[in-house]
Amino acid sequence: MKNSAWFxxxxxxxxxxxLTTKAAESSATNSLRVAAVQMRSSRILTDNxxxxxxxxxxxxxxxxxxxxxxxxxxxxxxxxxVRKLSAEEIAAAEAQVxxxxxxxxxxxVVGSAWREGGRLFNSALIITPAGKVVERYxxxxxxxxxxxxxEHLSMFKIDGVPCSVIICHDERYPELVRLPVLAGAKVVFxxxxxxxxxxxxxxxxxRAQIQARAVENTVYVIQANAPANEDATGSHGQSRIIAxxxxxxxEASIFQEEVLxxxxxxxxxxxxxxxxxxxxxxxSDWWQEGVKRVRIIE
Numbered sequence: 001m002k003n004s005a006w007f008x009x010x011x012x013x014x015x016x017x018x019l020t021t022k023a024a025e026s027s028a029t030n031s032l033r034v035a036a037v038q039m040r041s042s043r044i045l046t047d048n049x050x051x052x053x054x055x056x057x058x059x060x061x062x063x064x065x066x067x068x069x070x071x072x073x074x075x076x077x078x079x080x081x082v083r084k085l086s087a088e089e090i091a092a093a094e095a096q097v098x099x100x101x102x103x104x105x106x107x108x109v110v111g112s113a114w115r116e117g118g119r120l121f122n123s124a125l126i127i128t129p130a131g132k133v134v135e136r137y138x139x140x141x142x143x144x145x146x147x148x149x150x151e152h153l154s155m156f157k158i159d160g161v162p163c164s165v166i167i168c169h170d171e172r173y174p175e176l177v178r179l180p181v182l183a184g185a186k187v188v189f190x191x192x193x194x195x196x197x198x199x200x201x202x203x204x205x206x207r208a209q210i211q212a213r214a215v216e217n218t219v220y221v222i223q224a225n226a227p228a229n230e231d232a233t234g235s236h237g238q239s240r241i242i243a244x245x246x247x248x249x250x251e252a253s254i255f256q257e258e259v260l261x262x263x264x265x266x267x268x269x270x271x272x273x274x275x276x277x278x279x280x281x282x283x284s285d286w287w288q289e290g291v292k293r294v295r296i297i298e
Contacts, residue, residue: 102131
C-alpha cells in the first residue's frame with residue numbers, strides 16, 4: 001500500500017513538472033530586455049545586411065540582450081529574389097550579422113531564406129553574443145510557394161531563459177507554441193511578414209491569434225513584423241510585445257519603421273495554462289509524447 005502511494009506521488013510530480021527541473025528553472029534570470037525591430041527589407045542583400053547590423057548595435061546601446069527581426073528581413077521577402085540567392089551568398093550574409101552580434105555582445109533572432117542540402121527554407125537564425133549560430137528554425141506551415149516546409153520545433157536559451165520561435169503562418173497552429181512551452185520556453189519570438197492592409201479582414205485575427213498564443217500558454221510573445229509601404233502593399237506593421245496574460249505591452253504603428261524595447265518580468269511567464277494540459281483531461285499522455293519532438297538546444 002505504501003509503495004503504491006509513493007508511485008502515484010512520484011507520477012504526479014513528474015506530470016506537474018515535465019522535462020524541466022527546479023534547478024534549471026532557478027538558473028534563469030528574472031528579467032530579459034528585448035528589442036523588436038519593425039523594418040522594411042529591400043531587394044538588395046547588402047542593404048539588408050547593413051540595416052540589420054546597424055540595428056543590432058543600436059539596440060545593444062539601449063541595453064537589449066536580444067534583438068528580433070521580421071520574417072526574411074535579411075534576404076528580403078521577395079520570392080523571385082530569394083530563389084536566385086546562392087547558399088554562399090546567404091551564408092556570407094549570415095556571417096556578417098553574426099559578426100555584428102559578437103561585436104555588440106548581443107543575441108539576435110533574424111528571419112532569412114536559407115539553403116540546406118539543396119533545399120530552400122524560410123528560416124529564423126538564432127545567433128549568440130559570441131557570434132555563433134546555434135539554431136536555424138525552418139517555417140513549418142507555409143503561405144508562400146518557394147520554401148520547403150520545416151520539420152522540427154525548437155527550444156533554446158537566451159541568457160539562460162528558455163525560448164522558442166515561430167514564423168508568420170505558424171501562428172495559426174497552437175501546438176507549435178504549446179509543445180516548446182511544455183519543454184520549458186517562457187518567451188516565444190514571432191517573426192512575420194503578414195498580409196497587407198488591403199486584406200483588411202485578416203488584421204483583427206492576426207492580433208487575436210498571437211495574443212491567444214501568449215495567454216493560452218502564459219508566456220511572453222515578441223513579434224517583429226514588416227511595416228506597410230506607402231501604397232499599402234507589403235505587410236501592415238503593428239509589431240508587438242505581448243504579456244503572459246495576453247495583453248499588449250507595446251505595439252508599433254502601421255507604416256513606420258520602429259524599434260520596441262521592453263524589459264520582460266519573467267516571473268509572470270509561469271507557463272501555467274500550458275502546464276494545466278498535463279494535470280487534467282484525456283490528453284496529458286499525448287502532450288507528454290509530443291514534447292519529445294521538440295529540439296532542445298543547450
